Amino acid sequence: MTRLPAIVWRQLGGVRLTVVVLLLLVVDCAMGYWSLRGNNTVFAPLNDVGLFPWARTYGMNDLIHTAWFFTLLALLFILAINTFVCATDRVIALFKSRSRFTRPGRFALKFAPHIMHYAVIVILTGYLSSYLFSDVYPSQTLAPGTAITVPGTRVRLEFLSFDYQYYEGKRLEFFEDRVLSPEARLKLSNGVTERTAAISLNRPVRYEGYGVFMKNFAPKKRGRKNISRPYVEVSIRKDPGVSFYFTGMALFSLGLVMYAYQWLFVKAHGEERQ
């Protein structure tokens, strides 16, 4: 019985488990592709309500289309454990053999792939924490001159003005008269200080730990009859996963640079002869 933890540890870190999980992931994602088609309405609220409330409502309500997603979570969980165990085994082995390295720099470069593996786990943890712990205030609609206050805080957003450019080209008739690059100017305040900022699609604003994202806007076309009054629809979210993403990406980049350096300069010059 005393050997059981060691056996489990070895099994969890095995490359065969990696291969099996990756193959299962391919099959599962293929099923996800078919399940997602035409069923966006089931999955879109996941961004707003969080993982567990979503699982208890949308997820369980339509298991035929969501089973692949629960399987995906389980497979990613196993893959994360497998990656952690595998990388940790290699790191321990590397530390044990550190006496073989004469130059500390060369020894450090050997950690490059393991740093990248740990980075992937950090990024996955970030996604999980986003879906578990985010505060989301979806679909807040603002007209020019109106304001909203984030519930439970003194954070206030006032919609000052809306700037946009029309497509002026001639080549894409489909885009004729369409609004391109919509930009809303907001006044952000917390009761003590205030500042103005511009948000647009794909360019959110960060303020007091909250991200403000433009989801929708109007008008979308140059004025003709039936044109909508101007408004922007924003989603406000406090997402603890963001710091994990950035940390993970920074770690991955570091590992990649170290790996590339080792590959280009150390191995290429045949200097690594331990």
Added chain:
Amino acid sequence: MSKHPHIGRLLFVAAVLGAVFAINVITLNGCDRTQAEKEQSFLQIGDFTIKRINPDLVEARDGAGRILALIPRNTEPPQGYTPDQIVRVPVRSVVAYGNFDVSALRVLGVLEDVLVGVTTPAEQWYLDDVKRGMASGKIVYLGDSRAVDFERLKRQNPELVLTWDHSAIPMLNQLKIPCVITSTPVAMCLNARMRYVQFLAPFFQREPEAEAFFLKVSDSVRVIRDRTANAGAKPKVMWGDIYEKRVLVEPGNAWVGELVGLAQSDYLFEDVYGTSCIEISVERFLHSGDDADILFTYRTADSGATSKAAIARLNPLLAKVKPLIDGKVYAPLPHYVQSGHRLDEILTEIAAILHPECYPNFELRFFEELPDVDPAQKKEQS
């Protein structure tokens, strides 16, 4: 397996972990509740949802993804909701922008009691209940939906506004009138179209009426499926129109596309996905026009759809599509858009148009088949 014992063990580990996870998820759903309670606790209708938190609180998610808390009258608002999210039920007075919302109120049997404002003028209404209400002054025309007179709206003192116009939300928030966005970013599928009244029902505490309507329409769909199951050749159908600068069609995910497929026919915009009345390129429209047998246009006779020749005159590009050359073109009658409460009849009529051989001597009530030329023009020619 004996050659690869590790793979067998690993698959076993994966299976065990998967089973544990599945058990966890099922446990999260709450095994202590009965099946009936579980079914009632959450209902998804396209983008809309109804979630029963407890007997005194229902959460509704509207077409814009906004959460509304439905609570009985004379009760304290629950924690965690802003004032504009609170709707006291049963709602006693409503302003409705859309025809389909007015039809839904009729299905629920509350139209005459609660409707106090609309955005269609009196002379354009075909529903007797609305005409009576407007004649008596109970229901008021609030101006065009893009230029609503909010002062008049406020005077009508509605407890709820049903609107597709997102830009009205800030103004209604200022007036402290809760609103429901009844349009969705993606076109309603057939199931959502049939169940939409079940989304509105909790606002008026009329769930039995909504359920009865859904069952009635479900029955009509089942009859359509059975009746057209052995129909002959599959007609190819397109639903849309070319306007001055835009080409608008019903996408394949819309209830129209789904119904056409269900009635043993081919919908030629099956690959188009998105909102109702979605804009596509003229080339894509004409490409389908080469194959189509039947065209359903959005235009009514009032907007120029009096004959195939008249439509071709409105836009010469349309003259190239096969239904105008040797197929059939159908236009909605003016009261069609206000007939959502007769959805079962509309679905049956569309099936009868697609497969007249399955519905002999069927009398059209919501659509008309366009002649080749206008009657007056035909007289002149003769």
